[in-house]
Structures are given as C-alpha cells and as structure tokens.
Amino acid sequence: MATELFLILDxxxxxxGEREPLTDTSDVVWVPDPATAATIAADGARSEVRLIELYGGFGFAGARQVIHAVDGLAPVGVAGHLAPPRGSFAILIEDDTADPTTDRLVRRHPDGTRTSIIRVPRAAMAELAAAELADGAVRVELCGGTDLVTAADVADRVGLDADIALVTWPFESLSGAAAYAASFA
Structure with missing residues (x-):
C-alpha cells in the first residue's frame, strides 16, 4: 500500500479513479473530479496514506473538498493553480535516485494532450522543466518535496513567463507534512 497519493484531475x-504505482511508496490516481479525489483521499488516509498532493487545477474549492474528507488524518498539499491546464503539462517529482528517461508515467488524453509525471534528481530539475516546456507542455508543477531554492532555479531557467507551480501546504497541513518529511531524515 502506498503512503503517498498524487491525485491528478483528468x-x-x-x-x-484510475490508480498506477509510481514508486514502492507512491501511487498516482487519475480522478475525474474533486469529489472522487475526496473519496479516494479519505479512504487512503484512514488506512496507510500519510501524504496527499493535488495536481492539475483543483483550485480552492476542490482542495477544500479533499481536506474536509481527509479530516486531518493526512496532510494535503496543492499545486497553486485554480484552473486545469489548457494543454499538456508535466509534474516533476524530486528524486535524486531517479533516471528521468525511464522513471516516468505519461498519460495521453483523447484530445491529443498529455500529462507526464517524471521523477527527476534535483540537479536536473530546471533543465527537465525547460525541456518539457519546449516539448509542448503548457505548465510544469513541482512536487511538494521540492525546496524553494530548486523551484527558483527552475523559474530562473525557464523564465517568469512560463507557467510553473510548486505544491504548497496550507497551514492545517504544515505539521503533518513536516512530520512526513522528518521520517526520511
């Protein structure tokens, strides 16, 4: 069972929802709407899930549904976009042991767009973000484990006009996210 859930609006x-393993401890779940995400997140938080991240334009109302459903059992972070992307997008997950050429999931959508979820070492994150944007992504979302210095490096590399977001942790999720991060120290 995964201890991390990455819920992506699709x-x-x-x-x-459609679940795929990302790592031994992380699952990606493609969800059609925030209500489905809330159900999956609540079920996971009542079992072994200890961290939840929301991608693909949940917005405040969608994130609220998930946070209420989880009811403090796991921290919930959200990529800072209020609307779904209007085209292909990439989610970069920091993992210094990863090979971004093989450690990725790519989901192709009926409208011809794609969502790429790529595990990438910190040192390669800025270059990979630039490559994804050059390859047609309209947005890059950085996972909640990415530090602000790395996010700034990405922004410096791709320019301020690029659509880049870093998962943020609302106040009610800070202590849970910190405890989860400390478990890896």
Whole structure:
C-alpha cells in the first residue's frame, strides 16, 4: 500500500479513479473530479496514506473538498493553480535516485494532450522543466518535496513567463507534512 497519493484531475478518468504505482511508496490516481479525489483521499488516509498532493487545477474549492474528507488524518498539499491546464503539462517529482528517461508515467488524453509525471534528481530539475516546456507542455508543477531554492532555479531557467507551480501546504497541513518529511531524515 502506498503512503503517498498524487491525485491528478483528468476529466477522462473513469468514475472511480484510475490508480498506477509510481514508486514502492507512491501511487498516482487519475480522478475525474474533486469529489472522487475526496473519496479516494479519505479512504487512503484512514488506512496507510500519510501524504496527499493535488495536481492539475483543483483550485480552492476542490482542495477544500479533499481536506474536509481527509479530516486531518493526512496532510494535503496543492499545486497553486485554480484552473486545469489548457494543454499538456508535466509534474516533476524530486528524486535524486531517479533516471528521468525511464522513471516516468505519461498519460495521453483523447484530445491529443498529455500529462507526464517524471521523477527527476534535483540537479536536473530546471533543465527537465525547460525541456518539457519546449516539448509542448503548457505548465510544469513541482512536487511538494521540492525546496524553494530548486523551484527558483527552475523559474530562473525557464523564465517568469512560463507557467510553473510548486505544491504548497496550507497551514492545517504544515505539521503533518513536516512530520512526513522528518521520517526520511
């Protein structure tokens, strides 16, 4: 069972969501709407999930649904976009042991767009973000484990006009996210 859930809005996902393993401890779940995400997140938080991140334009109202459903059992972070991307996008997950050429999931959508989830070492994150944008991504979202210095390096590399977001942790999730991070120290 995964201890981390990455919930990604995808209007083409099946009603109950579609789960894929990302690592031994992380699952990606494609969800058609925030209500489905809230159900999956709550079920996970009642079992072994200890961290939840929301991607793909949940917005405040969608994030609120998930946070209420989880009811403090796990921290919930959200990429800072209020609307879904209007085209292909990439999610970069910092992992210094990863090979970004093979450690990735790519989901192709019926409208011709794609969502790429790529595990990438910190030192390569800025270059990979630039490559994804050059390859047609309209947005890059950085996982909640990415530090602000690395996020700034990405912004410096791709320019301020690029659509870049870093998962943030609302106040009610800070202590849980910190405890989760400390478990790896």
């Amino acid at each position: 209007p083409h996902a099946t009603a109950g």
